[in-house]
Amino acid sequence: MMKALVSREGKAVITQLPRPTITSDDEILLQVILAGICRTDLLVADGTISCYKESSGCQESAFGHEFCGRVVAAGHSVTHFYPGQRVAVNPVLACGQCSDCQSGNGYLCSNSGLLGINAPGAFAEYIKVSASQCYRVAESISDHLVAYAEPVAAMLSTLNCGIKPQQHIGILGSDRIARLCQFILSTEGLDVITINKEQPVDVLPVDVLIVTSFIRECLPVNLVKPGGMIIIKSRSPFSSTVCYSDIVQRRLILLGVNYAPFTTALKFIEAYQQSLMPFIGSSYPLDRFAGAFKADSAQKIFLVPCVG
Ligand SMILES: [Zn+2]
Ligand SMILES: [Zn+2]
Numbered sequence: 001m002m003k004a005l006v007s008r009e010g011k012a013v014i015t016q017l018p019r020p021t022i023t024s025d026d027e028i029l030l031q032v033i034l035a036g037i038c039r040t041d042l043l044v045a046d047g048t049i050s051c052y053k054e055s056s057g058c059q060e061s062a063f064g065h066e067f068c069g070r071v072v073a074a075g076h077s078v079t080h081f082y083p084g085q086r087v088a089v090n091p092v093l094a095c096g097q098c099s100d101c102q103s104g105n106g107y108l109c110s111n112s113g114l115l116g117i118n119a120p121g122a123f124a125e126y127i128k129v130s131a132s133q134c135y136r137v138a139e140s141i142s143d144h145l146v147a148y149a150e151p152v153a154a155m156l157s158t159l160n161c162g163i164k165p166q167q168h169i170g171i172l173g174s175d176r177i178a179r180l181c182q183f184i185l186s187t188e189g190l191d192v193i194t195i196n197k198e199q200p201v202d203v204l205p206v207d208v209l210i211v212t213s214f215i216r217e218c219l220p221v222n223l224v225k226p227g228g229m230i231i232i233k234s235r236s237p238f239s240s241t242v243c244y245s246d247i248v249q250r251r252l253i254l255l256g257v258n259y260a261p262f263t264t265a266l267k268f269i270e271a272y273q274q275s276l277m278p279f280i281g282s283s284y285p286l287d288r289f290a291g292a293f294k295a296d297s298a299q300k301i302f303l304v305p306c307v308g
Helices: 039-045 052-056 143-147 149-156 176-186 244-249 262-271 273-279 286-294
Strands: 002-008 011-017 027-036 066-074 086-089 126-130 134-136 169-172 192-195 206-211 224-232 253-256 280-285 300-304
Touching (some): 027 086, 066 126, 066 143, 066 149, 143 149, 143 273, 143 280, 143 300, 149 262, 176 192, 176 273, 262 273, 280 286, 286 300
Parallel strands (some): 169 206, 224 253
Antiparallel strands (some): 027 066, 027 126, 066 086, 086 134
């Protein structure tokens, strides 16, 4: 058995679950070294997003998807990984069937699932994944930064949107996700302001508005100049309204972005290890998840399932 954090009737609870075992040749059993807490996890915890158990009728399982693992065992066809090795894991479960997956661009898959929602997750002592999701990482990269690869892959998707250096760029919000996005764009020489409701109106509107937060009200099209672009990088589970006549009259481009390749995120983390350290916050034992969930969200907070 193993200790795991599950979402039960809108509440996160620690429970004991069977330790996963290898049942197919391409699988890897990992011990979870540590796992980051994402805003998506908080929505799974409170039942806003329903996870594996409810959606599949299977046994309840851990949630959590941003983690660093250590190989415990591998299936017969796994050749690149060996027990004791530390790995990064891409938690995105690409469908393998769509045209993007078939052309080798699984990171663009529009039918993808996520570990911790569509399959057992990382807030547990052990997790079983496919070898195709695992990546070797340089020794110099800390466990915390390895576990930070998924949010970096998500925010790297805001590059290559055709933003030009001379454009006035704004990010809605100033939380850690907005600041990570701001940092990533700064590495490409793009100067980005964070926009809060308190922001003086004279710096607005912008040419490009990036939305990384969950919007519950109307999309604020008035923050964008006519002919400008709104980049949506948050899969809000809440419905919000879009005023189509404003979009048409202001000739706005609405662009959704999802992920950059996971390997791009790992290279980015290796190159910017020092600069990314301020985004890394405290670690809590899994048992103390309640305190971790309430902790200051200005930095990424981690859970450590195997203590001692
Ligand atoms: Zn995440
Ligand atoms: Zn696909």
